[in-house]
Amino acid sequence: MKLYELTIHEASERLAAGECTAVELTEAMLERIVAVDNDVKAYLTLTPEAALAQAQAADERRSQGENGPLLGIPLAIKDVLCTKGITTTCGSRILENFVPPYDATAVARLKAAGAVLLGKTNTDEFAMGSSTENSAYFTTHNPWDLTRVPGGSSGGSAAAVAADECLGALGTDTGGSVRQPAGLCGVVGLKPTYGRVSRYGLIAYASSLDQVGTLTKDVTDAALLLGAIAGHDPRDSTAIDAPAPDYNSGLQDNNGLAGTRVGVPQEYFIDGMQPEVEAAARAAVDVLADLGAEMHEVSLPHTEYALSVYYLIAPAEASANLARYDGVRYGLRVDESGDLIQTYKDTRGQGFGAEVKRRIMLGTYALSAGYYDAYYLKAQKVRTLIKGDFDAAFEQVDVIVAPTSPTTAFRIGEKADDPLQMYLSDVFTLSMNLAGNCGLSLPCGFDAAGLPIGLQIMGPPLGEEQVLRVAHAYERATEWHARRPEIMATDSMGE
Amino acid sequence: MKLSRADVEHIAELARLTLSDEEKALYQEQLSAILAYFEKLQELDTAVISPTATVLPLHSVMREDEPRPPTPREDILANAPAAEDGCFEVPAVLD
Numbered sequence: 001m002k003l004y005e006l007t008i009h010e011a012s013e014r015l016a017a018g019e020c021t022a023v024e025l026t027e028a029m030l031e032r033i034v035a036v037d038n039d040v041k042a043y044l045t046l047t048p049e050a051a052l053a054q055a056q057a058a059d060e061r062r063s064q065g066e067n068g069p070l071l072g073i074p075l076a077i078k079d080v081l082c083t084k085g086i087t088t089t090c091g092s093r094i095l096e097n098f099v100p101p102y103d104a105t106a107v108a109r110l111k112a113a114g115a116v117l118l119g120k121t122n123t124d125e126f127a128m129g130s131s132t133e134n135s136a137y138f139t140t141h142n143p144w145d146l147t148r149v150p151g152g153s154s155g156g157s158a159a160a161v162a163a164d165e166c167l168g169a170l171g172t173d174t175g176g177s178v179r180q181p182a183g184l185c186g187v188v189g190l191k192p193t194y195g196r197v198s199r200y201g202l203i204a205y206a207s208s209l210d211q212v213g214t215l216t217k218d219v220t221d222a223a224l225l226l227g228a229i230a231g232h233d234p235r236d237s238t239a240i241d242a243p244a245p246d247y248n249s250g251l252q253d254n255n256g257l258a259g260t261r262v263g264v265p266q267e268y269f270i271d272g273m274q275p276e277v278e279a280a281a282r283a284a285v286d287v288l289a290d291l292g293a294e295m296h297e298v299s300l301p302h303t304e305y306a307l308s309v310y311y312l313i314a315p316a317e318a319s320a321n322l323a324r325y326d327g328v329r330y331g332l333r334v335d336e337s338g339d340l341i342q343t344y345k346d347t348r349g350q351g352f353g354a355e356v357k358r359r360i361m362l363g364t365y366a367l368s369a370g371y372y373d374a375y376y377l378k379a380q381k382v383r384t385l386i387k388g389d390f391d392a393a394f395e396q397v398d399v400i401v402a403p404t405s406p407t408t409a410f411r412i413g414e415k416a417d418d419p420l421q422m423y424l425s426d427v428f429t430l431s432m433n434l435a436g437n438c439g440l441s442l443p444c445g446f447d448a449a450g451l452p453i454g455l456q457i458m459g460p461p462l463g464e465e466q467v468l469r470v471a472h473a474y475e476r477a478t479e480w481h482a483r484r485p486e487i488m489a490t491d492s493m494g495e
Numbered sequence: 496m497k498l499s500r501a502d503v504e505h506i507a508e509l510a511r512l513t514l515s516d517e518e519k520a521l522y523q524e525q526l527s528a529i530l531a532y533f534e535k536l537q538e539l540d541t542a543v544i545s546p547t548a549t550v551l552p553l554h555s556v557m558r559e560d561e562p563r564p565p566t567p568r569e570d571i572l573a574n575a576p577a578a579e580d581g582c583f584e585v586p587a588v589l590d
Contacts, residue, residue, distance in 0.1 A: 101570035195551050208549050237556035238549070308533045319510060326511070328583050333576035340586045341511070349513030354521075357512055361503070361522055362529065364510040378536050380546030385539070387547060419525055420532060436550025461550070 003028035004164045008221040011167055012069050022072025026055035026116050029074040033165045036487050041140050042160035044079050045087055046119040054116045061114055069224045071114035076166035078157045079120035080127050081107055082201035090203050091123040091135040094331045094351030104201025106170055106212045106229040113228045118166050121156030125353045127177055127205045129153050130425040133416050134355040143485040144451050148409040151181030157215045158185040162485055168216040168225055174206050175310050176429025178213035179441040183404030183454020186443045190214045190222040193461045194436035195240040198233030204321040206314035209433040218481050219472040223247035250465045251472045257291040263298035263397035268428055273406040280445030280453040281403040291473050296397050300389040305382050310430040312366050312379035319363030387435040394460040399470050403428055404441040404454030438464050442471050443480035498527045
């Protein structure tokens with residue numbers, strides 16, 4: 001097995017046993033990136049010199065007796081998280097030359113744990129999108145089929161993990177942006193409870209929904225990364241002030257799922273979804289039952305309203321958050337007029353891409369005089385109903401399982417001209433952000449074209465341990481996560 | 496809800512966005528379609544439902560008021576499109 005094929009916990013064991021060094025591991029990752037990233041295009045920025053220096057520092061720390069699950073582990077960071085001294089673009093032209101003077105808390109915690117940061121991964125502009133096609137730079141390609149999208153917005157991180165271009169990655173999830181690309185790329189994507197991970201240094205899209213998450217090759221690695229980044233942060237008043245448990249210790253018990261109550265929501269099996277996705281999710285439900293879980297039908301009756309609620313609340317918050325890009329303090333400035341107001345407008349008109357402008361327009365409209373009650377306030381009230389659905393369901397069950405996305409990876413360009421069709425790709429993931437729950441996506445099968453299918457396991461607020469335990473039990477009982485893509489380079493695809 | 500061209504121009508003005516004629520036409524059509532989809536929300540009677548702004552039961556989180564070293568001014572200004580004398584520089588707003 002090549003070093004770049006390892007999971008985080010496997011690599012960590014080798015490092016601890018002295019079977020390889022962090023420098024060797026990092027060199028293997030950098031060689032892998034050179035070999036495949038021209039085709040996958042997962043990374044916006046690579047930092048090989050800094051990575052090798054961090055690897056060397058990790059090896060020195062280890063030689064002085066230090067040990068830790070992330071010491072010397074090469075990871076990738078979605079380019080919406082600030083990295084001190086390293087360009088952070090949010091996939092946008094407006095931040096093309098932005099070099100943050102500080103690290104996001106999640107990044108700082110990984111660095112403190114001794115992780116090696118390989119670079120910054122591609123994203124839809126300001127995390128607005130489901131395919132990375134809204135990146136101002138390029139579209140990332142799905143490692144399972146390079147003509148297809150990796151999902152989004154954390155598509156660069158998901159593709160980098162799937163293509164063995166890092167051992168794990170950070171992403172962010174506002175409406176499914178960790179889980180949906182994880183599903184489409186066949187990796188594990190964990191969205192923690194809103195507030196579980198500090199948002200300090202996460203460049204804001206929709207502040208009441210944004211959450212930092214992880215993309216990994218298996219559930220054990222998801223627990224390891226979450227353990228490293230979770231916890232209170234005085235710099236984010238919405239970071240929950242409760243200690244982060246040892247998420248991995250909960251994965252050790254081998255008692256199966258006896259006594260675990262699993263809910264299956266009828267509203268997540270809908271007309272128009274790809275039949276193979278429904279079949280794989282139903283088969284996964286059977287596996288959980290075989291493992292001893294008690295299965296319950298649950299209802300989340302306001303699910304059909306979630307898309308509308310999300311696309312009012314998130315753009316409304318975005319229109320306020322993105323007001324800061326005015327060409328004064330950082331980023332692009334288009335100053336052809338010599339007039340301050342016109343400079344704002346021209347900077348934003350040229351600096352933002354089509355989807356970002358669409359959402360700013362939508363959010364501005366929803367918040368504007370005369371429409372606030374009908375749109376924004378209405379959406380906030382229906383958000384209460386959606387959260388109420390989950391609260392009621394989690395009275396009856398410990399976790400809820402459903403497909404992650406209605407289809408497997410779609411073709412690049414297929415939905416690019418139809419925003420509503422693109423938004424529907426997130427129809428199964430949005431509700432959880434509105435309710436503030438936690439959940440993850442993990443592989444549960446493949447369609448006839450060989451594309452991965454994701455299973456979503458949702459838990460109540462701060463229910464990460466039970467979500468991870470159920471996911472781990474499922475993973476141990478199946479082999480889907482072990483299947484890896486064979487990357488077919490474009491020059492050998494006969495195009 | 497069908498948006499007019501004037502609606503689109505008004506929203507763009509509020510949002511401080513310069514849009515091309517093509518963009519105005521595109522957003523007029525797309526935003527109208529998206530807003531029509533949102534009409535679905537009107538099916539629900541929410542007269543007695545409170546709005547949710549945040550899912551967390553948090554109110555006015557306080558911390559000790561202790562001075563900490565700020566980010567150095569030059570680090571902040573390093574990202575500015577234009578700076579002079581330790582300040583951000585913008586086009587003149589007063590004659």
